[in-house]
Amino acid sequence: MNRYLLPLGVFILLLVFLGVGLNLNPHEVPSPLIGKPAPAFNLPALDNPAATFAQKDMLGKVWLLNVWASWCVACREEHPLLVEFSRTGAVPIVGLDYKDARVDGMRWLQDMGNPYQTVAFDAEGRVGIDYGVYGVPETYVIDRQGVIRYKQIGPITPEILRDKVMPLVKELQK
Amino acid sequence: MKRLITVLCLLPVLACAKEATPMAQNPEVEARVMALATELRCLVCQNQTLADSHSELAGDLRREMREMAEKGMSDKEIAEFMVNRYGDFVLYRPPLKPTTWLLWFGPFLLLAAVGILLLRYLKIRRQRLATEGQLTEDEHKKAEAMLQNSGDKA
Numbered sequence: 001m002n003r004y005l006l007p008l009g010v011f012i013l014l015l016v017f018l019g020v021g022l023n024l025n026p027h028e029v030p031s032p033l034i035g036k037p038a039p040a041f042n043l044p045a046l047d048n049p050a051a052t053f054a055q056k057d058m059l060g061k062v063w064l065l066n067v068w069a070s071w072c073v074a075c076r077e078e079h080p081l082l083v084e085f086s087r088t089g090a091v092p093i094v095g096l097d098y099k100d101a102r103v104d105g106m107r108w109l110q111d112m113g114n115p116y117q118t119v120a121f122d123a124e125g126r127v128g129i130d131y132g133v134y135g136v137p138e139t140y141v142i143d144r145q146g147v148i149r150y151k152q153i154g155p156i157t158p159e160i161l162r163d164k165v166m167p168l169v170k171e172l173q174k
Numbered sequence: 175m176k177r178l179i180t181v182l183c184l185l186p187v188l189a190c191a192k193e194a195t196p197m198a199q200n201p202e203v204e205a206r207v208m209a210l211a212t213e214l215r216c217l218v219c220q221n222q223t224l225a226d227s228h229s230e231l232a233g234d235l236r237r238e239m240r241e242m243a244e245k246g247m248s249d250k251e252i253a254e255f256m257v258n259r260y261g262d263f264v265l266y267r268p269p270l271k272p273t274t275w276l277l278w279f280g281p282f283l284l285l286a287a288v289g290i291l292l293l294r295y296l297k298i299r300r301q302r303l304a305t306e307g308q309l310t311e312d313e314h315k316k317a318e319a320m321l322q323n324s325g326d327k328a
Contacts, residue, residue, distance in 0.1 A: 029217065029260065029261055029263045030261060031260075031261065032257065032258060032259070032260070032261040033258075099230065099234075124234070125230075126234075126238075129234060129235065129238060129259060132259040132260050132261075134217035134231055134260065135217075135218070
């Protein structure tokens with residue numbers, strides 16, 4: 001009997017490892033930017049090429065930077081939640097329209113509602129690269145000092161908003 | 175008619191010409207960028223290198239790399255640019271540091287552990303054979319008889 005215990009133990013251990021591995025999402029690569037200052041940028045606004053938005057305009061405030069695009073399917077899924085959430089006024093949301101056409105981006109906001117305080121327009125995706133964006137939508141929680149505290153890869157769900165984003169924002173706003 | 179066919183044959187070529195991706199002016203720079211890009215992982219299609227991937231992000235990153243290479247940045251600086259944004263995950267050869275010790279040395283640890291187990295097993299077996307393995311006088315005779323029998327049959 002004893003001689004079967006060891007292989008059985010090893011087998012169960014292997015199953016546990018495989019099980020954990022299967023439940024990890026390989027597309028969620030931890031960002032090296034967490035705990036670091038948000039990369040500087042200065043971009044034209046989506047609705048007005050003459051106006052600009054820089055990340056340092058938000059210093060002193062806790063804010064969300066939501067990277068989206070009109071061509072992004074998952075953003076469509078996320079957007080109503082952002083619109084609803086922005087009505088609570090809990091935290092300012094800034095949009096970053098990533099690799100998009102100006103007309104398409106503006107039409108999207110007209111059709112789906114605009115949850116953003118400002119939308120910066122990143123036509124070439126260079127700011128996206130500085131922020132390590134690789135799967136739109138992505139959302140960053142940035143604190144008063146301009147440090148990135150959290151990054152959500154993929155759409156925000158009501159659960160993530162309730163359990164992760166809001167507690168963190170409240171903590172940072174204290 | 176012949177001319178029409180020729181034109182029709184050339185149409186796909188024209189379509190391709192439009193799709194061609196921009197390359198660095200300097201072939202040396204282009205070669206360096208592409209060599210470096212084969213060492214870096216594309217985050218969109220994670221099992222492809224930046225050199226192979228057709229994703230938009232990979233194209234943009236190759237563009238960034240070309241610009242950096244043209245500015246005279248070293249391969250190391252360009253790789254650092256990528257790691258600062260996407261983490262060590264973009265490197266196909268993970269760096270040696272405390273969080274990757276297990277990755278680098280784990281296989282050797284496993285090998286050593288198996289080696290120790292094997293040596294112990296062999297030692298125990300040798301001891302058992304030395305004590306229990308010997309045949310008694312009766313068993314010897316029995317065995318010899320059996321061998322003789324099978325020899326006759328053959």
